[in-house]
Amino acid sequence: MQVRETLENQNNMVYMGDLYIGSPAQAIRAIFDTGSANPWILSKTARAEHSFDQTKSTTFKDPSTKQWTSIHFGSGTLRGYFASDTVLLGDPQNTEHALTLPSWNFGLVTENSVFDKSFDAIIGMAYKEFAEEGVTPFFEALRSSGKLAKEMHSWYLSLNPDDQSEIMMGGWNEDRFRKELLVWHPVVNKRFWAVKLDDIKVNGVSTGFCTRTGANCTIAPDSGTSLLTFPQKALTEFNQQYGDSVDCSESEFTSFPDLVYVIRGVEYRVPPHHWIDRTVSKADSTQGTCKSNVKSLDTEYEGIEEMFILGDAFMQLFYTIHDAEHDRVGFAPAIHNHTEVLKVYDTADQ
Structure with a gap:
């Protein structure tokens, strides 16, 4: 079967589903x-409202010995232990469009400084090699159920909050991408959905990050990251040339060059408004400043020390298919039926 998980687009920055x-x-x-x-779900102990109350579930199972874990993020820390319960994906009112997993193992968060009030859970969709010992990631549990038509999940992230986003579990939605332009790339590291990155170009010129002797660049789509990220060393070099804040008018903003990722010989173009932010002048809304919004992120895992991240800013442009059966990632231009809504920029006194 295939299950369509609809996602709510929050200002083109975060996508959430039930x-x-x-x-x-x-x-x-x-x-x-x-x-x-890892799957992390807030308990009532961590937050009184908008959380999971295990005392009201007849199928919740508390382990006899709790496996406590603390996780540190850039935004804070969470602590919890692993328990199990029934989980349902899809429409609970229509069993033909829903998939149920009994006794699913997940992290129950008891202390939290990471989650804000807009969401109650982070559901990891990476490979099991990246999970805590003894924990089966959500999609691995779906695969093991034998109920999916195909062992893949596919992502359409809209560019307009009025256009519904979605994950297709067990297949893809051909109405959402240009199938004739779909290209597959083999996964080279199974902690992330990392594939080989050949080069990054700006205005047709190589940055040299991945072409220099000894370079081992990889790149991974990451639905949990809003923007694009570079390793810190690469970002420092990038910002020396492209990181300055510059005056720019409304028309000049769209005339900046594309950021181009070359993945196994295929060029994927990211337009300027997906890697540059424009701050509008209070005095004159047609004027303002522009600056790169690419962030830094380093990984310490062997083989992916030079890993770049394709966040939502990229996945909005390219329909992204994660094929676990064949260990590959597919990209194709997404088909959008709504006009893109640019995020609202903070104003500045100028």
Whole structure:
């Protein structure tokens, strides 16, 4: 079967969907994150409202010995242990369009400084090699159920909050991408969905990050990251040439060059408004300043020390298919039926 998980687009920066935990089912608001593997769900202990209340579920199972874990993020820390319960993906009112997993193992968060009030769970969608010992990531559990038509999940991230985003579990939606332009890339590291990166260009000129002697660049789509990221060393070099804040008018903003990723010989173009922010002048809305919004992120895992991240800013442009059966990632130009809405920029006194 295929299950369509609809996602709410929050200002083109975050995409969230509902997941149903326990018996009777409790709806939680989840960020499905291809850049992590563990599932984390807030408990009532961590937050009184908009959280999972395990005391009201007849199928919740507390382990006899709790496996406590603390995770540190850039935004804070969470602590919890692993428990199990029934989870439902899809429409709880229509069993033909829903998939249920009994006794699913997940992290129950008891202390939290990471989650804000807009979401209740982070559901990791990376490979099991990236998960805590003894934990089966969500998609691995779906694969093991034998219920999916294909062992893949596919992503359409809209450019307009009025256009519904989606994940297709078990297949893809051909109405959402140009199938004739779909290109597959083999996964080279199974912690992330990392593929080989040949080069990064700006205005047709190589940055040299991946072409220099000894370079081992990889790149991974990451639905849990809003923007694009470079390793810190590469970003420092990039910002020396492209990181300055410059005066720019409304028309000049769209005339900046594309950022081009070359992945196994295929060029993927990211237009300027997906890697540059424009701050509007209060005095004159047609004027302002522009600056790169590419962020830094380093990984310490062997083989992917030079890994770049393709966040939502890229996945909005390219329909992204994660094929676990064949260990490959597919990219194709997404088909959008709504006009792109640019995010609202902060104003500055100028």
